[in-house]
Amino acid sequence: MSAETSAGIAARATRRLEKARRVVFGTFLCSAFAIAVFPLMALLGSYGKSEIGVPLTAGAGAAVVAFIGFYIRMINTVLTGSLRTADVVVSGVLAALLSGMMITDPLWIMLGPAWASIVALGLSSGRQIIALCAGVAAVGALVSLPAAERTPHWYMWPVMFALLATVCGLAVGANLLQKWLWDLIQEAYAAREAQTRLAVIEERLRFARDLHDLLGHNLSLIAVKSELAIRMADGDTGRAKAEMIDVRQAAREALREVRAAVRGYRVVELDAELAGVRAVLEAAGVRCTVAEPPGDLPPAVRGVLAWVVREGATNVLKHSDARRCEISFAPVEGSVVLEMVNDGAHPAGADIGTGLTGLNERTAVLGGSITAEHAGQSRFLLRAAIPLPERAPQAGDLPPSTDDAEVVDNAERAERVA
DSSP states (O other), rough: OOOHHHHHHHHHHHHHHHHHHHHHHHHHHHHHHHHHHHHHHHHHHHHHHHHHHHHHHHHHHHHHHHHHHHHHHHHHHHSSSSOHHHHHHHHHHHHHHHGGGGGGGGGGHHHHHHHHHHGGGGGSSSHHHHHHHHHHHHHHHHGGGGGGSSOOOOTHHHHHHHHHHHHHHHHHHHHHHHHHHHHHHHHHHHHHHHHHHHHHHHHHHHHHHHHHHHHHHHHHHHHHHHHHHHTTTTOOOHHHHHHHHHHHHEEEEEEEHHHHHHHHHHOHHHHHHHHHHHHHHHHTTTTTEEOOOOOOOHHHHHHHHHHHHHHHHHHHHHOOSEEEEEEEEEEEEEEEEEEEEEBBBOOOOOSOHHHHHHHHHHHHHHHHEEEEEETTEEEEEEEEEEEOOOOOOOOOOOOOOOOOHHHHHHHHHHHHOO
16 A cells, blocks of 8 residues: 555544544543532532531532542543542542541442542552552441441441442442453554554565565676776777676666566556455455456456555545445446445545546556546545456557667556556
8 A cells, every 4th residue: 555545544543542532531421420420419418408508518519529620630641641649649538538428428438439440540450459449448437437327336337348348349340441441442553553564664675675686686797897897998998898788788687677576566466456455444444345356357457447446445544434335346338347435535625636647547548437526425436437448458568679768668658557
């Protein structure tokens, strides 16, 4: 794929990762909303029964709002980094003070487990998490003793400790599960990015190795022959001329091999391109349906259709938020028609991209045409129609020529067609 396509895939992956982060953050916000609602309901109920006055109601309400603010802030820092000690300490103090409101309503007991559930996300070992839950349960059970209507029985503290430890463990487990899913998403995107980089590095190494194998011998021969011709120029012009003839022959051979290598890199196979495009699109979250191409297509037609498929996939990744893409082939009145349809297309721009311009030039060589249009309901249709002659022109055909300039000109024309 082209560099633009790789950049488009990376940008799309970044957007999807950010969307996943917002979804996970939203689930945490739902729990924060629940944490805030129950204590505030208990506070308003106590105030309505005249159990507490205005100053205590206002102070407790402000403390709940501050606690929820620290809770949301700690969620954000957990998803993007690590917890700050100041946030943990201040929110813990607020939770401990507000737990004293259990004298008015038992719903206040939930603030301790809520605080532990978010602090546990910043701990690194199971022992630390168990110690955190045990500590919160012990403090909560101790604070709940004055809330008893009569003299507490000896078994009240152990019962409350077990109850709070269970609630705290469930809250911590739920948050740890969400955090684990977030870490799993991050690791998946990091692994795909690393795989992409490795693929690029491997292709560069392969290209460098091929160039070295192709040019190393001929360039060394040219250098040695040239130095020998320079030394022979004054004393033995005939030998110098023979050496320069060898230099010219080696240069032509190197040029021929480079052209063959470049032509091999530029020629794309339709079947391989369809498989590669499908893999790339599905890796980017696009469900791709690919029909089987006709088996009797001439090589030149298959090559042009492969370029259409490649450019179409680039457009899907760069200019849409597609979820589905369909690639189909159909014979129509002596022609083969390729259609690529995707949803989630962005609004049409003012200019035609260079990719479509290049496809027009490639298909025009074979007498075909390209159409690209929005088909309604955010759908985009790329259609290529290429006639099927008795013998389609071959991309590598070169007319015989002995003149160097004519060989270069013909080769360049053939590479433009390919």
